[in-house]
Amino acid sequence: MTKANYLLTMILFMTLAWTSCNDDDEEMEMEMEMEMEMEMEMEEELPPYANGILVANEGPFGSGTGTVTFISEDLSMTSDAIFNAVNGADLGNVVQSIGFHSNDAYIIANVSNTINIVDRYTFESKGIITEGLNNPRYFISVNNKGYVSNWGDPSDETDDYIAIINLSDYSITGTIQVDFGPEKMISNDNTLYVALQGAFGQNNKVAVINTMTDEVDSEINVGDVPNSMVIDGDDNLWVMGGGAPNFTGAETAGSLSKINTGTNRVDNAFEFEVTEHPSQLSFDSGTLYYYLAGAVYELPSSGMTLPAQTMIEGVSFYEMVVNDGKLYGTDAKDFSSKGDLTIYDLSTMTAVQTLEVGLIPGGVYFN
Amino acid sequence: MLNKIILLVLTTTVVSLTLCGQEDISISLDEIILSDAKLEQHAAGSKLLSISDTLSVTPNHTFTDLLRYQSTIYFRENGYGAVSSASLRGTSASQTAVVWNGININSQLTGQTDFNTMAIHGQKDIKIRHGGGSAQYASGAIGGSIHLNDVHKFNTPWTTEIGLGYGAFDTYRLNYGVTHGSEKLAIALSGGYINSKNDYAFLGTDRKNENGAFNNANISISGSYLLAQNQVLKVYQNAFSGDRQFPFSLTAPSDDKYQDHNSRSLIDWSIYRAQSISSFKLAYLYERFRYFPNRERPDFQQGQSKNIIAKYDHSHIVGSIRLNGIAEYNHITADGSSIINAERKLFAGSILLTHQLSEKLSYGLNLRRELVSDYSSPVVYAIDSRLQLNDQHMLQVNASKNYRIPTFNDLYWSGPGATGNEGLVPETSMQAETSYSYQAPEIKISSSIYYISTANMIQWSPDVRGIWSPNNVQKTRQYGLELSLAITKKIQDHQLSLNQQYAFVRSINADTSFDLIYVPRHKTSSNLSYQYESWSVLVQSIYNGPVYTTTDSSSALDGYFVSNAELSKHFQKNSKPELTIAVSMNNIFNKNYQNVAFRPMPNRHLQLQIQTKF
Numbered sequence: 001m002t003k004a005n006y007l008l009t010m011i012l013f014m015t016l017a018w019t020s021c022n023d024d025d026e027e028m029e030m031e032m033e034m035e036m037e038m039e040m041e042m043e044e045e046l047p048p049y050a051n052g053i054l055v056a057n058e059g060p061f062g063s064g065t066g067t068v069t070f071i072s073e074d075l076s077m078t079s080d081a082i083f084n085a086v087n088g089a090d091l092g093n094v095v096q097s098i099g100f101h102s103n104d105a106y107i108i109a110n111v112s113n114t115i116n117i118v119d120r121y122t123f124e125s126k127g128i129i130t131e132g133l134n135n136p137r138y139f140i141s142v143n144n145k146g147y148v149s150n151w152g153d154p155s156d157e158t159d160d161y162i163a164i165i166n167l168s169d170y171s172i173t174g175t176i177q178v179d180f181g182p183e184k185m186i187s188n189d190n191t192l193y194v195a196l197q198g199a200f201g202q203n204n205k206v207a208v209i210n211t212m213t214d215e216v217d218s219e220i221n222v223g224d225v226p227n228s229m230v231i232d233g234d235d236n237l238w239v240m241g242g243g244a245p246n247f248t249g250a251e252t253a254g255s256l257s258k259i260n261t262g263t264n265r266v267d268n269a270f271e272f273e274v275t276e277h278p279s280q281l282s283f284d285s286g287t288l289y290y291y292l293a294g295a296v297y298e299l300p301s302s303g304m305t306l307p308a309q310t311m312i313e314g315v316s317f318y319e320m321v322v323n324d325g326k327l328y329g330t331d332a333k334d335f336s337s338k339g340d341l342t343i344y345d346l347s348t349m350t351a352v353q354t355l356e357v358g359l360i361p362g363g364v365y366f367n
Numbered sequence: 368m369l370n371k372i373i374l375l376v377l378t379t380t381v382v383s384l385t386l387c388g389q390e391d392i393s394i395s396l397d398e399i400i401l402s403d404a405k406l407e408q409h410a411a412g413s414k415l416l417s418i419s420d421t422l423s424v425t426p427n428h429t430f431t432d433l434l435r436y437q438s439t440i441y442f443r444e445n446g447y448g449a450v451s452s453a454s455l456r457g458t459s460a461s462q463t464a465v466v467w468n469g470i471n472i473n474s475q476l477t478g479q480t481d482f483n484t485m486a487i488h489g490q491k492d493i494k495i496r497h498g499g500g501s502a503q504y505a506s507g508a509i510g511g512s513i514h515l516n517d518v519h520k521f522n523t524p525w526t527t528e529i530g531l532g533y534g535a536f537d538t539y540r541l542n543y544g545v546t547h548g549s550e551k552l553a554i555a556l557s558g559g560y561i562n563s564k565n566d567y568a569f570l571g572t573d574r575k576n577e578n579g580a581f582n583n584a585n586i587s588i589s590g591s592y593l594l595a596q597n598q599v600l601k602v603y604q605n606a607f608s609g610d611r612q613f614p615f616s617l618t619a620p621s622d623d624k625y626q627d628h629n630s631r632s633l634i635d636w637s638i639y640r641a642q643s644i645s646s647f648k649l650a651y652l653y654e655r656f657r658y659f660p661n662r663e664r665p666d667f668q669q670g671q672s673k674n675i676i677a678k679y680d681h682s683h684i685v686g687s688i689r690l691n692g693i694a695e696y697n698h699i700t701a702d703g704s705s706i707i708n709a710e711r712k713l714f715a716g717s718i719l720l721t722h723q724l725s726e727k728l729s730y731g732l733n734l735r736r737e738l739v740s741d742y743s744s745p746v747v748y749a750i751d752s753r754l755q756l757n758d759q760h761m762l763q764v765n766a767s768k769n770y771r772i773p774t775f776n777d778l779y780w781s782g783p784g785a786t787g788n789e790g791l792v793p794e795t796s797m798q799a800e801t802s803y804s805y806q807a808p809e810i811k812i813s814s815s816i817y818y819i820s821t822a823n824m825i826q827w828s829p830d831v832r833g834i835w836s837p838n839n840v841q842k843t844r845q846y847g848l849e850l851s852l853a854i855t856k857k858i859q860d861h862q863l864s865l866n867q868q869y870a871f872v873r874s875i876n877a878d879t880s881f882d883l884i885y886v887p888r889h890k891t892s893s894n895l896s897y898q899y900e901s902w903s904v905l906v907q908s909i910y911n912g913p914v915y916t917t918t919d920s921s922s923a924l925d926g927y928f929v930s931n932a933e934l935s936k937h938f939q940k941n942s943k944p945e946l947t948i949a950v951s952m953n954n955i956f957n958k959n960y961q962n963v964a965f966r967p968m969p970n971r972h973l974q975l976q977i978q979t980k981f
Contacts, residue, residue, distance in 0.1 A: 060916075060964070062616060062619055062621070063445075063616035063617070063618065063619060063963065063964055063965035063966055064616070064618060064916075064964055064965045065618050065965075090618060092618050092619070093616070093618040093619035094619075109618075111618075111619040111620070112618055112619055112620070113620065153660075153661055153664065154660075155660060155661075155664075155666060156664070200783060245783075245784075245834070246786070246834075247781050247782055247783060247784075247785075247786060293831050294831030315831075316829075316831050318833070332829075334826075334828055334918055335828075335829070336884065336917055336918040337917045337918040337919035337921060338917070338919055338921050359917065359921075359922075
């Protein structure tokens, strides 16, 4: 066989292979269409993301987009990048968190200074906020208004604020100036508590905002770097302080402060060792959970001393949430590949399942 | 070019230094005019590629572009003009050494060279040495090394060249060069300035490259002086200062900027004898960066390093053997916002041997041993051989052990969320390659295959507390193939030349078997030029294959094919003043492409250049 003949045969063969592939494709397309029709029929009964877990994935810093992964309630099905799948658009850079108000989910893209508002069960876009935000961090709704913590310039200690959002037309109606580095927020009745974590520096306060007047009523001093908060069954506010990290040259211990929401005073404060920097405080049925140096600890909300015993060891959680008898921990791995979510049964403290999610999973929410 | 220089030198005083009637090896003129003559002498088995960088007109306005379009090196450029790191043969950015007149100038802080902090039009001689060369060029010469050499010509008249450029995105350029050579003194001075708003359109959107402006200035002065009949004193000085903003990506705004300031000084005093050369070098390298997280605000983070190098180099020729011994002392200090007064002392000794066994066959052995104050360094070595079958065919083989030292950032970083690791050891790499090349009057072909295995790769990762620090964990391996083809054809007044490069590489994380990120498996570059009388046309293209952008190969970036074209007209060729006017169109097909994910590269744009020489 000459070279030319050989080439010709190859080309013919490839053309044949190509056309036969096309036939397959058509068949497949038909099958897929039928499947989609069936899915659509099902959709009419129940929105696609109605029952399950939403995982917010930050995505790469500076370029690229964060995503949201949906995991069905029985953990059998995972859907990646559902916002893009539904709306054909990206959420923006570094999806920091998701906040909820009735059927709306507020998805915050920190570096992009954007909040996408979607129906939390269909993920269809309902609006977008692109103005009035400067390094937005978290969303919460209190007293029928939305509140978004904003760092401003992360090194500037004087430009930090809470943006107030109209929940029906998604406009920003005002701002509340707060001290350096507002991060997570929690509410009790019409009172909004803002952890002043300190952005790129460190702070040690919780701002108390009266949502009737939208003014800062007072500030509660807590341990350095308040990174997470919960309210227990007796309306006590618990604030986890990570402590100032070693690189600051003035390392301080982590702390756990118990605050009476009636008086807004610290009732009790637990001190960790100077080199211990706890985070990820969660609360479920009378018990507090937190993460410290690769291990999970638990403490009854009536407890008087910090626990010495670990409940789960040898993990690397980027985010940890406890909900309804289960603990959800994400691992961001090398921050350059897909992370995963591991679900633990709190009654046995054993891992139930590990699921692949998106790049740098930093938020776990329940639909 | 080099032939001409050698011819010039031959006819002058230096002719008395050359040794008549040597046996197999003699002191070549290269080693008198070049500070880094070893690049050619002790590299029997290494592939060298010359890059042309003259003051003449070019469509490539950054050092990144110059190398991108003329070699198999690929770049990670975070938007046009922003931080740009090079990679050869699928290795990491800190595994390509940049060597200036024989001195390794990779940053002591990052271990890399940012190719957008290097000036074009300053270096008259650029060569790329493929493959490992740590025994000669120390840390980072794993994938290869890029050599920038100043060339001096004795007995040449004063020549002045001035170039002006203006083009799209408010880009202004000025280049200036003066050379002169008397019987005893040869000098070269060059300077350049570029200022660009760089606000190119993001194709497919209604947005532009915001916060992307840059400007930089570079000045280079060097000279050779014949102290006596057999003594040459060479002095080199280069200074660069740049200011650039960091552009928006498709999904994120930015308001940060960088300022870079680098300075390099070198004195080289050489004495030539009948069978030997001794040279003493003293160099001072200074680098400083300032990072402004918000360019509207006065606060910045900064870092700097100072490196003093003293080097004694003695080479001796005994019959067909050239033996070279080098003793070197480095004293390096670094400090900054996240590094507090770190210091390193390094003493190194190397032996390089080349043996010309016969007219056709030579081999070489290189060995380097270091004693370093803050980490333990491996002995590195190379063995290579060249078989010059005849004028046309040449075979080369080499095998080497190479290394990349931990940087000052790796060892001593102390900043928000990250801390260095003083227990690090150098990355070490073993490799082997073989090349074949063919040369005829109008055609040159070369091909190489290689294999590289690297252990103890330094990788930053977060610990259980979420604090990032580096560890010697990863293993990688690379294998690949390089092909190059150069054709020149002259028919009457028509001259055609084609320079085509192709590289195939697999670069793999040996632990996970996933591809390393941002390494294209295929890259081609081609330059096709056509000259007729006083007109010339150049068309250059690259194809950069798809790359993975995540370490688990879950996200990828499309490959792209981009072409530039240039039309130039030379007025008064061979009579003074020479004048050239050129129009270039870059990205002629208006390709929407990204070199780094979510960072679009420039759309189609025009540049006008005027160049004069007298």
